[in-house]
Amino acid sequence: MIDWIEDINDEIQALLRRYQSSVATQAAWRINMENLSDAEAYAYMRDIGAMQEPRIKGRIHMARHPFRSGFISSYFYGNEAVRRVRLAVGDDPIRRKAFVAELYGKMHSPESLCLALGVPYRSYGDK
Structure with a gap:
């Protein structure tokens, strides 16, 4: 196992990624269960999750994919x-x-x- 967490900056990055994954999962749930629009999901992930555009677009695409949405x-x-x-x-x-x-x-x-x-x-x- 490779331990890439070497200092406080790595720890912060790992926590941020975990938080962003949680925000993206919540957005995907809302897309599929509450009919959240792509624009609303985008704003949620940008404003709450501090995520950047490429990742947000990828998560929205994943949430909308018919083979993936069942796992949400x-x-x-x-x-x-x-x-x-x-x-x-x-x-x-x-x-x-x-x-x-x-x-x-x-x-x-x-x-x-x-x-x-x-x-x-x-x-x-x-x-």
């Missing part, structure tokens, strides 16, 4: 599952360390991630 919900729901567990774990440093190790150390379904960390599993839409 899995990205979105996966993000929601991770968010729920992250919030349940809270700021406890021991639980946070276990959460990060579990999240990045194994392949998970939303249910298995919850179960691994003792968080009750709820499917999307459950109250």
Whole structure:
């Protein structure tokens, strides 16, 4: 495994890319489920995600592609599952360390991630 994170600048870049991916996933979800226009999606990714034009256009194209759009919900729901567990774990440093190790150390379904960390599993839409 190549470790390309060598200093704080690399760490910032990695966090920015992760954030931008989350923004792009949200935009793709809204394109497919809320009929967000391309112009609205473009503005959202530019203004909220601080993304540049080539990447924005590529993400909109991907979200509109008939073979790819079916995967958008899995990205979105996966993000929601991770968010729920992250919030349940809270700021406890021991639980946070276990959460990060579990999240990045194994392949998970939303249910298995919850179960691994003792968080009750709820499917999307459950109250």
